[in-house]
Amino acid sequence: xxxxxxxxxxxxxxxxxxxxxxxxxxxxxxxxxxxxxxxxxxxxxxxxxxxxxxxxxxxxxxxxxxxxxxxxxxxxxxxxxxxxxxxxxxxxxxxxxxxxxxxxxxxxxxxxxxxxxxxxxxxxxxxxxxxxxxxxxxxxxxxxxxxxxxxxxxxxxxxxxxxxxxxxxxxxxxxxxxxxxxxxxxxxxxxxxxxxxxxxxxxxxxxxxx
Amino acid sequence: xxxxxxxxxxxxxxxxxxxxxxxxxxxxxxxxxxxxxxxxxxxxxxxxxxxxxxxxxxxxxxxxxxxxxxxxxxxxxxxxxxxxxxxxxxxxxxxxxxxxxxxxxxxxxxxxxxxxxxxxxxxxxxxxxxxxxxxxxxxxxxxxxxxxxxxxxxxxxxxxxxxxxxxxxxxxxxxxxxxxxxxxxxxxxxxxxxxxxxxxxxxxxxxxxxxxxxxxxxxxxxxxxxxxxxxxxxxxxxxxxxxxxxxxxxxxxxxxxxxxxxxxxxxxxxxxxxxxxxxxxxxxxxxxxxxxxxxxxxxxxxxxxxxxxxxxxxxxxxxxxxxxxxxxxxxxxxxxxxxxxxxxxxxxxxxxxxxxxxxxxxxxxxxxxxxxxxxxxxxxxxxxxxxxxxxxxxxxxxxxxxxxxxxxxxxxxxxxxxxxxxxxxxxxxxxxxxx
Amino acid sequence: xxxxxxxxxxxxxxxxxxxxxxxxxxxxxxxxxxxxxxxxxxxxxxxxxxxxxxxxxxxxxxxxxxxxxxxxxxxxxxxxxxxxxxxxxxxxxxxxxxxxxxxxxxxxxxxxxxxxxxxxxxxxxxxxxxxxxxxxxxxxxxxxxxxxxxxxxxxxxxxxxxxxxxxxxxxxxxxxxxxxxxxxxxxxxxxxxxxxxxxxxxxxxxxxxxxxxxxxxxxxxxxxxxxxxxxxxxxxxxxxxxxxxxxxxxxxxxxxxxxxxxxxxxxxxxxxxxxxxxxxxxxxxxxxxxxxxxxxxxxxxxxxxxxxxxxxxxxxx
Numbered sequence: 001x002x003x004x005x006x007x008x009x010x011x012x013x014x015x016x017x018x019x020x021x022x023x024x025x026x027x028x029x030x031x032x033x034x035x036x037x038x039x040x041x042x043x044x045x046x047x048x049x050x051x052x053x054x055x056x057x058x059x060x061x062x063x064x065x066x067x068x069x070x071x072x073x074x075x076x077x078x079x080x081x082x083x084x085x086x087x088x089x090x091x092x093x094x095x096x097x098x099x100x101x102x103x104x105x106x107x108x109x110x111x112x113x114x115x116x117x118x119x120x121x122x123x124x125x126x127x128x129x130x131x132x133x134x135x136x137x138x139x140x141x142x143x144x145x146x147x148x149x150x151x152x153x154x155x156x157x158x159x160x161x162x163x164x165x166x167x168x169x170x171x172x173x174x175x176x177x178x179x180x181x182x183x184x185x186x187x188x189x190x191x192x193x194x195x196x197x198x199x200x201x202x203x204x205x206x207x208x209x210x
Numbered sequence: 211x212x213x214x215x216x217x218x219x220x221x222x223x224x225x226x227x228x229x230x231x232x233x234x235x236x237x238x239x240x241x242x243x244x245x246x247x248x249x250x251x252x253x254x255x256x257x258x259x260x261x262x263x264x265x266x267x268x269x270x271x272x273x274x275x276x277x278x279x280x281x282x283x284x285x286x287x288x289x290x291x292x293x294x295x296x297x298x299x300x301x302x303x304x305x306x307x308x309x310x311x312x313x314x315x316x317x318x319x320x321x322x323x324x325x326x327x328x329x330x331x332x333x334x335x336x337x338x339x340x341x342x343x344x345x346x347x348x349x350x351x352x353x354x355x356x357x358x359x360x361x362x363x364x365x366x367x368x369x370x371x372x373x374x375x376x377x378x379x380x381x382x383x384x385x386x387x388x389x390x391x392x393x394x395x396x397x398x399x400x401x402x403x404x405x406x407x408x409x410x411x412x413x414x415x416x417x418x419x420x421x422x423x424x425x426x427x428x429x430x431x432x433x434x435x436x437x438x439x440x441x442x443x444x445x446x447x448x449x450x451x452x453x454x455x456x457x458x459x460x461x462x463x464x465x466x467x468x469x470x471x472x473x474x475x476x477x478x479x480x481x482x483x484x485x486x487x488x489x490x491x492x493x494x495x496x497x498x499x500x501x502x503x504x505x506x507x508x509x510x511x512x513x514x515x516x517x518x519x520x521x522x523x524x525x526x527x528x529x530x531x532x533x534x535x536x537x538x539x540x541x542x543x544x545x546x547x548x549x550x551x552x553x554x555x556x557x558x559x560x561x562x563x564x565x566x567x568x569x570x571x572x573x574x575x576x577x578x579x580x581x582x583x584x585x586x587x588x589x590x591x592x593x594x595x596x597x598x599x600x601x602x603x604x605x606x607x608x609x610x611x612x613x614x615x616x617x618x619x620x621x622x623x624x625x626x627x628x629x630x631x632x633x634x635x636x637x638x639x640x641x642x643x644x645x
Numbered sequence: 646x647x648x649x650x651x652x653x654x655x656x657x658x659x660x661x662x663x664x665x666x667x668x669x670x671x672x673x674x675x676x677x678x679x680x681x682x683x684x685x686x687x688x689x690x691x692x693x694x695x696x697x698x699x700x701x702x703x704x705x706x707x708x709x710x711x712x713x714x715x716x717x718x719x720x721x722x723x724x725x726x727x728x729x730x731x732x733x734x735x736x737x738x739x740x741x742x743x744x745x746x747x748x749x750x751x752x753x754x755x756x757x758x759x760x761x762x763x764x765x766x767x768x769x770x771x772x773x774x775x776x777x778x779x780x781x782x783x784x785x786x787x788x789x790x791x792x793x794x795x796x797x798x799x800x801x802x803x804x805x806x807x808x809x810x811x812x813x814x815x816x817x818x819x820x821x822x823x824x825x826x827x828x829x830x831x832x833x834x835x836x837x838x839x840x841x842x843x844x845x846x847x848x849x850x851x852x853x854x855x856x857x858x859x860x861x862x863x864x865x866x867x868x869x870x871x872x873x874x875x876x877x878x879x880x881x882x883x884x885x886x887x888x889x890x891x892x893x894x895x896x897x898x899x900x901x902x903x904x905x906x907x908x909x910x911x912x913x914x915x916x917x918x919x920x921x922x923x924x925x926x927x928x929x930x931x932x933x934x935x936x937x938x939x940x941x942x943x944x945x946x947x948x949x950x951x952x953x954x955x956x957x958x959x960x961x962x
Contacts, residue, residue, distance in 0.1 A: 080669065083683035083711075083947070093948035095662055096669040101676075133678040404753075412838030415753035415777030415815060420839070484761070485754030529732055529762075531752035533775065 016173075016188035020162055025145065025183045028161030029058065032143050033065035035159050036112055045110040045138060048076040051127055052097030057176045058145055059114035075102030079113070079134075084126035099130075106135040112159075116174040118144040121155035146185055148172050211634060213237035213251050219259035219595060220561075221585050222266070228562030234264060236591040239634035243587050259595050262628055265565050267299025267592030269572040269581045270542065271362065271391070271469060272445060272517035275301070275332070277323060278316070279308025284522035284612050286320065289542070290329035292520070292610040294637035296542040297594035297627040300573065300581040301330050301520075305337040306367040312337035312348035314356035321358035328645075329637045333576055336360040338379050338390060342368045347379060354386040361577040364391035366445055367492075369427060371397050376431060380440035389441035389467075389575060392431050394452070395493065399423035404533055406479040406494040414482060416532065419494045421449040428452050432459045432466050443575055444468040446519050448493040450503035457512040467575050469517035470504045472548035473539055473617055477501075481617070487528050487535030488615050491521070508567060509558040515572045518545045522613030540616040543609055547623035550598060555624055561598075580633075591634035600626035610643065648760045648769040649941055652780040652816035657823050664788050666940035671933065673710065681939075683947045684713035687744040691717045692734065693772070694750040699907060700772050700782075703931070704747045707938035713946070716741070731755060735764035743767045745946045753777035768945040776810045782906050783816035785937040787824060789930050790861050793902050798825035803855050804846075805831045805887060806865030806914055807876075809838050813906045814865055818846045829855050833887065835876045836867075852887055856896040863904040864889050864915045880913055890916040894924065902926050 020028070040046055043066050050059030056078045063076040080097035082088070113127050124142060131140060143159035148166040166172060166187065175184045216234040221244065223230065235242040235250060243249075270293065276284035286303070293301045303320050305311035311320060317334035324332020336353035340346045342365045353360040363383060370376045370392060379390050400423045405411050407418020428444055432455065435442040444456065447468045456468050473491060478498050481489040489495060507513040521538025528535050549568065553559040559567070573582020583589040603622045606614040630638040637644050646659060655663070673679055689708040691701050701717065708715045720734055731750075738746055745768045748756040753775030760769040773779040787797065794800050802821050808814040808830050821828045822845035830837065831849045841848055849855050856862065867887075869880055877883045889903065897903075903915075903924045911917045920927060 083681045083943070088683060088947055089686070090949050093944045093946075096666050096943075099669060099672060129682070133680065134676055407839055409840035409843045412809075412840055413815070413843070415775050415812060417776075418839065485757045526732075531731055531750065531755045531758060533752040533754075534731075 016186050018184050018186050019164060020146075020185035022183035025161070025185065028145060029061050030065055032159040032161060033062050033069065036062070036141075036143065037066060037069060039141070039158070040110050043070045043072065043074045045108075046074045047102060047104070047106055047109045047111050047137070048074055049079040049111055049113055050076070051113060051115040051123060052078055052080055054174050054176050054179060055113075055115040057178050058116060058143075062114060062143065075104055077102045079127055079130055081123060081126035081130050084129040086122060086126065101134055106131065106137045109137050110139045110141060111137040112141045112143055114143045116145050117172050118142070118147045118157050118160075119150055121151045121153035124155050125153050145174055146172060211238055213254045214631070214634070214636070215248065215250050215254045215256045216259045216264065216595065217256060219262045219264040221264045222561045222565045223584055223586070228560055229263075234585065234593075236631060236634045239591055241585060241587055241589050241591050241593075244585060257595070257629065259628075261599065262595045262597050263561055264585055265297065265561070265594050265596060266569040266583060266585055267581055267594055267630065267632065268297045268546065268568045269576065269578060270298050270301040270518050270520070270545070271443075271515060271572040271576050272366070272471075272519045273301040273303055273542065274306070274519070274521045274538070275303045275320070276307065276522055278319065282524045282612070286323035286332060287327040287329070288610060288612045289520070289522070290324060290327045290332060291643055292540075292542040294329040294630045294632070295610050295627060295641075295643065296544070297546050297596060297630055298330050298542060299592040299594070299630065299632045299637075300333060300578055301542075302333045302335050302362055302576055304366045305335050305364060306342055310337050310341050311335065312340050312342070314349065314352040314358075317353050317358040317360050318356050328632070329643070330632060331578075331580065333362070333578060334358045334360055335362045335364050335366070335391065338363045338365045338370050339375065344368060344370055344372055344375065347375070347382065350379070350382055350388065351386065354388060361386070361388050362391055362443070362575070363388055364393065364445065366391065366393045369393050369395040369397055371427070373430060373434065377434050377438060380435050380442060381438045384438075384440045387441070387577065389443050391443040391445050392427065393445050394424045394427035394431070394447075396423040396427050399426075403494070404490070405482045406496050408479065408497065410479055410482065414485075416482065419492075421451050421496070421500075424449055424493055425451040425455055429455050432456070432464050435466065436464045439465070442466050446471050446474065446493055446517065447504065447507075447513060448474045448496050448500060450500045453503045453507035453512055457507065457510075460512065467514040467571075468512070469515045470508055470513045471519045472516060472541055472545045472552075474504055475501065475508070475516070475552040476548050477617055482532070485532050487530065487532050488539070488617050488619065490532060490535050490537055491539050491617075492537035505552060505556075505558055508553065509563070514567070515575065516545065516549055516568050517572065518542050522611050523615050524613060528615045538615065540609060540611055540613060543611070544604060544616060544618050544623065546596060546627060547602070547625040548618070550625040551623055554598075591631050593631050594627055594638075595629040597626045597628050598624065600624070602626055646945060648756075649780050649945060650757050650760060650769065650771045651778050652783045652820040652823075655780075655820065655823060657825070660784070660787070660820060660823055663784055663937070663940050663944060664791060666944060667784070667788050667933070667936040670939040670943070671936035674932070680710055680712060682712050683943050684708065684711040687713045687946050688742055689713045689715050689745045689747065689942065689946070690738050690741075690743040691715065692720060692738065692746050692748045693718070694720045694748075694755070695773070697749055697773065699931070700749060703934040704770075704772060704938050706935045707942055710935070711939055711942055713745075713942065716743070731758070732762070732764055735759055735762070738767065739765035745770060745942060747772045749773045751775055770941060770945065773812050775812065777812050778816045779812040780816045780820070781934070781938055781941055782813050783820040784941070785930055785934045786817055786863065786904055786906070787820055788937050789904065789926050789933050790902065792933075793926065794860055794900070796825070797821060800826045800860045801829070801858050802826045802861045802863070803829045803831060803859040804863045804865065805852060805889070807836045807867050807871060808832050808865070809836045809876075810868075810871070811865050817863065818844055822846060829859075831855055831887065833877055833883070836871070852893065853896065856893060857898070859897060859901055861902050861904060862889065862897065863906070866906065866908065866910060867914050869910070869913070884913055888914050888916065889919050891918045891922075894919050894922065897924070904930060906930070
């Protein structure tokens with residue numbers, strides 16, 4: 001392979017740019033942890049559920065911060081929403097991600113859903129349906145690292161790491177060390193879209209959107 | 211009767227000078243002359259046969275015409291039309307009709323229907339046992355003495371498995387020079403059998419039909435016939451072991467003749483992987499080694515003849531699960547092409563040898579004097595003209611048979627029958643039925 | 646994957662995906678609402694030409710837990726020629742808009758024919774065909790073993806009994822070898838197919854020599870009527886040579902488990918004490934059957950029919 005990779009496409013695409021670096025992400029998560037404790041008057045009722053893939057890593061980090069502040073841990077798990085997506089019949093079958101409901105369950109708790117990027121809102125709608133099949137929480141709140149706008153449903157986040165106005169031709173990618181080797185939020189132009197699909201929910205697994 | 215002058219065909223004759231280019235004059239049902247610059251009647255119809263090969267009319271010793279009883283699958287008319295299109299001028303109609311051809315009445319009916327159809331001479335084969343049940347000899351003598359003059363007897367589809375009964379049948383037909391054509395299949399070894407027994411049958415979960423079930427009966431019957439000195443013919447021999455048994459027996463002077471089908475010369479068991487019952491046949495398609503062995507056996511004369519085992523079945527008997535489907539394949543219209551492909555184009559056999567395996571010898575075994583004669587002056591004008599250079603793709607819907615169960619669907623095969631003459635009358639011209 | 650016809654069609658990635666998906670499906674059993682919306686609006690037909698209540702209700706439960714509409718079509722005992730009925734049945738299912746057809750048939754290859762004949766467009770799941778295959782049984786067996794033994798790579802698995810007539814054995818040999826297990830089949834020579842050399846397993850006639858080297862033993866059902874066809878002399882002799890009783894079971898390594906696809910002939914291929922012992926995972930196999938069938942139905946039917954690709958592509962990340 002050439003040591004000096006050149007853009008393969010003649011299209012003029014802006015180089016990917018990092019909008020949040022590792023320390024930005026760390027600060028944002030710390031702030032979110034504090035906001036969660038503040039809003040819920042402590043950690044007592046809180047259950048953190050990360051939405052795979054990167055939401056799970058973010059939930060774990062928030063959980064650590066809460067533990068550091070409160071001196072006790074909060075139940076933290078993961079919630080796969082694949083089977084609740086509204087486009088499930090429109091795309092090839094997808095592999096399921098792991099759902100892990102903490103031992104105490106979610107009945108009567110405050111479930112804080114954690115995801116990396118809030119976009120159309122469809123993933124969160126699916127998550128709300130999934131929660132409904134698991135139990136009856138007292139409340140559901142939403143924490144996201146990035147809100148990039150372009151909502152298609154009446155959904156908003158309770159805790160936002162960074163509001164990031166984007167255009168629809170851009171692609172927002174969250175990197176986390178445990179999955180990607182580094183911590184960063186990156187914006188790049190989307191490669192020319194051959195399928196002509198709407199730029200929503202293009203993929204749940206790269207953490208590019210949602 | 212129109213006279214025909216066939217010009218410029220490569221004429222296949224026996225002997226060392228096996229092929230020569232000449233003209234053929236046909237009149238009054240006979241070959242009048244073979245040569246060049248022939249004296250011709252004024253109203254002769256000339257057929258330019260340059261590049262074509264003239265073969266003696268082919269003779270099939272193993273055809274299922276299905277009439278009477280299964281006229282939805284085939285009739286004598288449609289079956290003989292398919293035969294003519296395949297270059298045949300005579301076919302032997304197997305006895306497993308409904309009612310079974312086990313009486314003089316049934317064989318005469320089939321014989322008469324053949325006369326009326328006019329596309330090929332039909333020689334009925336009589337059943338060996340009443341109702342093919344394998345328990346009591348049918349009235350072989352009555353069938354031999356009937357208008358149909360039956361000489362070949364077979365329970366084809368069923369094996370005459372009872373050794374004592376087989377012995378009696380072989381002995382009995384000596385009185386009128388008959389031949390017993392055995393469907394060699396040991397029944398207890400092949401209960402519920404669906405395909406060749408081997409690695410593949412185990413993988414596909416289809417009950418196996420082991421080679422030994424064929425070979426053990428062939429060996430037994432050769433020995434039985436050696437004991438009683440009659441005429442034994444082995445139907446659709448399909449395995450390497452069978453070839454070896456027959457070869458060794460002939461070498462030791464045992465009287466036996468054997469046939470192989472076109473499909474066993476070309477197709478192998480792996481086609482069953484599709485579970486498409488068009489490949490279900492009895493005996494089953496075997497392995498590559500078996501195909502090579504039967505080709506070799508046909509080339510060296512161990513196997514005497516090619517016989518089609520043309521077995522038409524209506525769509526519903528093949529458009530179903532493998533185990534529910536009927537055994538059998540169409541063969542008449544593709545036989546010549548398949549043999550050309552498997553034996554001539556591979557250099558294993560010459561056209562003269564093909565004439566021997568598909569015309570002279572089957573006629574001799576079936577004791578049919580009208581057919582299987584070399585193309586020379588004075589012989590009945592039973593012949594076929596083929597274009598060996600043509601290539602064609604088999605399309606089931608184009609068959610003259612009432613049935614569509616050809617395993618060669620979509621295959622490109624060499625050779626095409628251009629014309630067939632039965633006693634001087636064209637049954638096929640320009641590759642189409644003449645009437 | 647569009648159909649599941651043979652365990653041999655599954656790559657290791659395919660099989661692992663199904664097992665991993667089943668793991669998620671199995672956790673559903675612990676939830677208050679045992680239902681997922683994945684197949685809402687899809688129609689699954691259980692097309693059973695042979696009686697098999699166990700397999701049918703397992704598929705039925707699986708489809709219902711995924712919110713599919715389920716139609717049970719028992720075609721057994723139809724008096725018309727079987728061929729006509731399979732084709733006509735397929736055309737009927739097509740006309741009804743079946744998205745998935747779960748087919749149990751006494752004739753080897755019948756599901757294959759449904760999938761390839763062009764009679765219908767739905768996905769076909771082989772729920773056991775003749776003496777050919779039973780891929781979901783093999784998957785649930787592998788799933789059960791994986792839960793007890795961890796990865797099957799290098800695990801020694803012994804399958805005992807009527808391999809010749811067993812669709813369960815065929816599918817298991819193919820799947821377990823794909824998953825990296827060392828499979829040995831043990832049977833009297835009469836109950837092994839000829840030409841097994843190409844199978845990805847070793848064969849043995851001697852159960853006692855194999856048991857000490859087995860991490861799992863699967864006992865196959867042996868039908869007494871095989872005795873009448875001279876496959877073995879008597880039930881007693883079969884049981885003595887190839888049955889699993891407590892004495893034989895004692896030869897197994899400590900952690901080894903015992904499986905049986907059911908229904909069992911207690912006292913024939915497996916003794917009651919073995920079937921009810923702590924090593925036995927037979928009841929668990931049944932539970933896992935629903936999870937496996939959910940996984941299969943989910944992976945075959947949840948996607949759009951036009952864009953169905955191998956599901957392994959989706960697994961990356």
